[in-house]
Every structure is written in structure tokens, then in C-alpha cells.
Amino acid sequence: MPTPFKLAPLPWDEDTLAPVISANTISLHYHKHHQSYVDTLNKLVDGSNYADMTLEEVVQKTAASGEAKDKQIFNNAAQTWNHDFYWRSLTPFKTKPGAQLDSAIAAAFGTKDALIVQLAEAGKTQFGSGWAWLVSKGGKLSIEKTPDAETPMAKGTNCLLAVDVWEHAYYLDYQNARPKYLAAVLSKILNWDFAAENLNKEEHAVRAAAE
Numbered sequence: 030m031p032t033p034f035k036l037a038p039l040p041w042d043e044d045t046l047a048p049v050i051s052a053n054t055i056s057l058h059y060h061k062h063h064q065s066y067v068d069t070l071n072k073l074v075d076g077s078n079y080a081d082m083t084l085e086e087v088v089q090k091t092a093a094s095g096e097a098k099d100k101q102i103f104n105n106a107a108q109t110w111n112h113d114f115y116w117r118s119l120t121p122f123k124t125k126p127g128a129q130l131d132s133a134i135a136a137a138f139g140t141k142d143a144l145i146v147q148l149a150e151a152g153k154t155q156f157g158s159g160w161a162w163l164v165s166k167g168g169k170l171s172i173e174k175t176p177d178a179e180t181p182m183a184k185g186t187n188c189l190l191a192v193d194v195w196e197h198a199y200y201l202d203y204q205n206a207r208p209k210y211l212a213a214v215l216s217k218i219l220n221w222d223f224a225a226e227n228l229n230k231e232e233h234a235v236r237a238a239a240e
């Protein structure tokens with residue numbers, strides 16, 4: 030029997046991101062959408078080699094495959110991972126980047142406000158469903174956007190923050206006004222501690238590889 034992939038718990042109570050994101054949106058998004066990616070993934074990988082891999086391995090292996098079944102597995106595995114990463118990218122608490130991330134932000138964007146403008150633009154201009162990302166490559170920060178379930182992690186890129194721009198992430202609260210959702214999320218509930226932790230992990234990995 031394979032170990033089924035699990036729906037990771039939310040890092041905060043469902044109503045704590047309101048009014049930026051309502052409890053109703055979080056509840057549907059987490060218990061219906063996210064849960065359904067996890068359930069579908071478990072059905073698809075049951076009895077296959079993928080059932081014994083980590084979620085990251087499943088995403089990276091299926092991303093590189095041209096098989097239709099693998100594409101289905103990729104979509105559900107990547108959405109499982111992306112959503113878990115998105116929840117942890119958000120917080121009701123005041124957080125700050127800290128010294129290391131601050132200097133990486135200054136080098137890449139000048140200011141945190143300039144970063145936020147670029148991240149909002151990526152989210153706004155992602156045509157249809159997808160994601161906006163703050164990523165780091167060797168400590169150098171940049172903004173990416175991906176369609177559907179695509180994720181920079183599939184190619185081994187270190188992700189620092191993710192913002193879901195699928196309609197299910199904002200439609201109940203903002204209807205079609207994706208830029209309003211982005212403006213509220215990016216200015217009020219991004220988890221800079223989480224971003225700083227992710228950058229720090231990469232620095233440790235680079236140092237360990239060099240030793």
C-alpha cells in the first residue's frame with residue numbers, strides 16, 4: 030500500500046485573513062479545491078512508482094514526461110504543492126523580510142514596493158488561471174508567472190512566495206477584479222518570514238554543496 034499524499038493543515042485559522050480573503054473563500058479553496066487535487070493525485074498514483082516518491086519528486090518527474098497520464102498526475106501533484114506553498118506565503122501577522130532578504134530585494138528591485146509592483150503586474154497579466162511567484166536563483170531574486178498548475182519548483186527553482194491567481198482564489202471576494210485582490214494580498218498579508226526562510230535554505234544548500 031502506498032502512503033497517500035496528505036492535505037497539509039492550514040498555518041492559521043480560516044477566518045484570520047479577512048477582510049483581505051474571507052473565511053468563505055479560504056474554506057472553499059482549501060476544503061474543496063485543494064482537497065480535490067490531493068484526492069485525485071492519490072487515485073492517479075495508486076499502485077505506481079510515484080506513490081513512493083515525495084511530492085516534489087512527483088512534480089519534477091512528471092513535468093519532464095510527455096505522457097498524457099503523467100500530465101494529469103503533474104497537474105494534481107503541482108496544484109497540491111502550489112496550494113500548500115501559497116497558504117504558507119500568506120499570514121495575518123506583521124512580518125518583515127529581515128537583513129538577508131532585504132539586501133537581496135535591494136539588489137534585484139531597489140525597494141520592496143518595487144518588488145510588489147512587479148509581482149502584482151505578473152499576477153495581473155497572467156492570462157487565465159495561474160500563479161505569480163517570487164523566486165531566487167543562486168540568491169538573485171526575480172518574479173515569474175506560470176499558467177495553470179505550472180510551478181518554478183518543477184525545474185528546481187527555489188520559490189520564496191506564491192500568489193494564486195485562479196479565479197477560485199478571489200472571485201467570491203473581488204468578483205472579476207483580480208488587481209484589487211492582488212493589491213490587498215501583496216500589501217497586507219504576504220509572509221516575509223516564510224520568504225526569508227526559503228532564501229536562507231537555499232544559501233545553506235549552496236554552502237553545503239561547496240564544502
Ligand SMILES: [Fe+2]
Pocket residue numbers: 058062112193195197198
Ligand atoms: Fe487555488
